[in-house]
Amino acid sequence: xxxxxxxxxxxxxxxxxxxxxxxxxxxxxxxxxxxxxxxxxxxxxxxxxxxxxxxxxxxxxxxxxxxxxxxxxxxxxxxxxxxxxxxxxxxxxxxxxxxxxxxxxxxxxxxxxxxxxxxxxxx
Amino acid sequence: xxxxxxxxxxxxxxxxxxxxxxxxxxxxxxxxxxxxxxxxxxxxxxxxxxxxxxxxxxxxxxxxxxxxxxxxxxxxxxxxxxxxxxxxxxxxxxxxxxxxxxxxxxxxxxxxxxxxxxxxxxxxxxxxxxxxxxxxxxxxxxxxxxxxxxxxxxxxxxxxxxxxxxxxxxxxxxxxxxxxxxxxx
Numbered sequence: 001x002x003x004x005x006x007x008x009x010x011x012x013x014x015x016x017x018x019x020x021x022x023x024x025x026x027x028x029x030x031x032x033x034x035x036x037x038x039x040x041x042x043x044x045x046x047x048x049x050x051x052x053x054x055x056x057x058x059x060x061x062x063x064x065x066x067x068x069x070x071x072x073x074x075x076x077x078x079x080x081x082x083x084x085x086x087x088x089x090x091x092x093x094x095x096x097x098x099x100x101x102x103x104x105x106x107x108x109x110x111x112x113x114x115x116x117x118x119x120x121x122x123x
Numbered sequence: 124x125x126x127x128x129x130x131x132x133x134x135x136x137x138x139x140x141x142x143x144x145x146x147x148x149x150x151x152x153x154x155x156x157x158x159x160x161x162x163x164x165x166x167x168x169x170x171x172x173x174x175x176x177x178x179x180x181x182x183x184x185x186x187x188x189x190x191x192x193x194x195x196x197x198x199x200x201x202x203x204x205x206x207x208x209x210x211x212x213x214x215x216x217x218x219x220x221x222x223x224x225x226x227x228x229x230x231x232x233x234x235x236x237x238x239x240x241x242x243x244x245x246x247x248x249x250x251x252x253x254x255x256x257x258x259x260x261x262x263x264x265x266x267x268x269x270x271x272x273x274x275x276x277x278x279x280x281x282x283x284x285x286x287x288x289x290x291x292x293x294x295x296x297x298x299x300x301x302x303x304x305x306x307x308x
Contacts, residue, residue, distance in 0.1 A: 001266060002297045007276045010286045036195040039134050040125055044241060055285050066249050068137065
């Protein structure tokens, strides 16, 4: 059985770091719809892909979080990217692969992946 | 329908979060001799009146002002009762809600339990202000994760910081492996 002992080492390590990360530093919010509609259409792999990629790439300015149903169930899984002073970008019908592309292009390089946005689906 | 029971748990636990719970107790108990699996989701949130309970069981009742109604509970109920199991909701206003779903393990219509590690990891790391007490039992083996204990050790370090988040995932998956010996439930 894995015990909680190892946590003490993590605590020591983190307390020694000069700057602790906190949510206040984050200026990009990535929100995944995780209501019944989102989960049933596959939001979990999308969320997992996003949080793993954000962590692996060390994007400390990005916070990945979840929300309930935003009333666009037919477009789930939905990922919203909100950045200070910018218009919200809504990605629809997401998959883990598409999510990784969004991390690479949008979150890292600042380019919106237009083909996955909701504007591309409602014409 | 959800393809995995763990997704039902992820979904139904959102109701507890919206009910402003500060502690959510999730218990998965499988007993292969008795051929049953029971899942309990219990919270200390705002609770529901008797009338509200009947409403959440009805998939076609929606007022769109209370967000507690919809397909989440009916999906979970159907997943349990279609195996010959039981489903119940006990709730008291101001005290909290307990959802219990029991399944017949060997029934052909029982969905696989699925990735409970992911469900718990997501719930814990995305809801930093809520405590979770998770117990996973298969036959006579069991493990428990209590975020209150973790919080006490961490002394202010958030549960969603990368090292801690990885640790929680490892804790969940390694201990699960020891309890169920890798058997897919």
